[in-house]
Amino acid sequence: MTASHKTKAPDVMSGAYRAVWRWHFYAGVLVMPFLMLLTLTGGLYLFKDEIDHAVYRSMIEVPASAQQADPDQWLDAAAHAGEGRAANVLFPDRADQAVRVQVNRPDGAQRTVFVDPHTAAVTGVTAYGGVTETIKKLHSLTLFGGPIGTALNILVEIVAGWAVILCATGLYLWWPRRRTGAVLRPRETDAGRRPFWRDVHALTGFYVGGVILFLAVTGMPWSAVWGDRFMGVMRDTGLGRPPAPAAASPWSHA
Numbered sequence: 347m348t349a350s351h352k353t354k355a356p357d358v359m360s361g362a363y364r365a366v367w368r369w370h371f372y373a374g375v376l377v378m379p380f381l382m383l384l385t386l387t388g389g390l391y392l393f394k395d396e397i398d399h400a401v402y403r404s405m406i407e408v409p410a411s412a413q414q415a416d417p418d419q420w421l422d423a424a425a426h427a428g429e430g431r432a433a434n435v436l437f438p439d440r441a442d443q444a445v446r447v448q449v450n451r452p453d454g455a456q457r458t459v460f461v462d463p464h465t466a467a468v469t470g471v472t473a474y475g476g477v478t479e480t481i482k483k484l485h486s487l488t489l490f491g492g493p494i495g496t497a498l499n500i501l502v503e504i505v506a507g508w509a510v511i512l513c514a515t516g517l518y519l520w521w522p523r524r525r526t527g528a529v530l531r532p533r534e535t536d537a538g539r540r541p542f543w544r545d546v547h548a549l550t551g552f553y554v555g556g557v558i559l560f561l562a563v564t565g566m567p568w569s570a571v572w573g574d575r576f577m578g579v580m581r582d583t584g585l586g587r588p589p590a591p592a593a594a595s596p597w598s599h600a
Contacts, residue, residue: 370515387485405470410442419466424459503569
């Protein structure tokens with residue numbers, strides 16, 4: 347009679363394993379819906395220029411010309427069209443694209459005014475940042491503004507923290523311990539069996555966990571609480587933004 351030998355973890359390890367599994371499950375339930383939203387909006391924001399050009403093509407595209415109007419005319423035209431004060435100018439890389447001027451209105455609202463740099467004619471007015479600004483606010487959940495937006499932004503920060511817990515507990519559950527054989531590929535090859543999908547889940551988490559952890563940690567500087575503390579340290583130590591370069595264009599003001 348042949349005895350079957352199986353490696354069994356001690357009871358204390360089994361208890362720890364079950365506890366970590368619960369934390370991993372709760373972290374996944376909390377993190378995954380928000381992680382899917384952040385992934386979608388973050389991915390879309392990577393195509394900011396393409397989205398803007400597709401939505402605001404008629405405002406962005408202008409006839410190319412060697413002539414250029416005085417920049418003060420851009421500001422005056424933008425301030426009049428936006429019904430406020432010109433606060434920022436984004437100069438395009440190409441001669442066939444409009445200048446974008448940020449206009450701050452007396453009621454606190456902001457507008458983006460597109461101005462033809464060659465004629466100082468206004469080609470269009472949109473809410474500040476347009477569609478991609480909406481995507482950006484959805485990414486940080488500050489779309490609603492005010493206390494609600496702040497609370498949702500803090501929620502994103504909490505989710506980022508739980509993403510770290512998700513990765514840490516997932517690594518603990520994946521860790522091979524006394525298991526022999528391959529640990530970087532599924533042990534089962536039958537897709538109809540539960541262990542196969544369990545291993546696929548574990549290995550997928552192992553391979554992408556580092557990316558999730560990196561995105562969670564590097565996104566924290568833009569969060570409400572942790573980010574404010576982080577930026578305070580950066581300012582106090584002088585490691586913030588470098589000094590602005592000297593004016594590189596003939597129309598720039600000092």
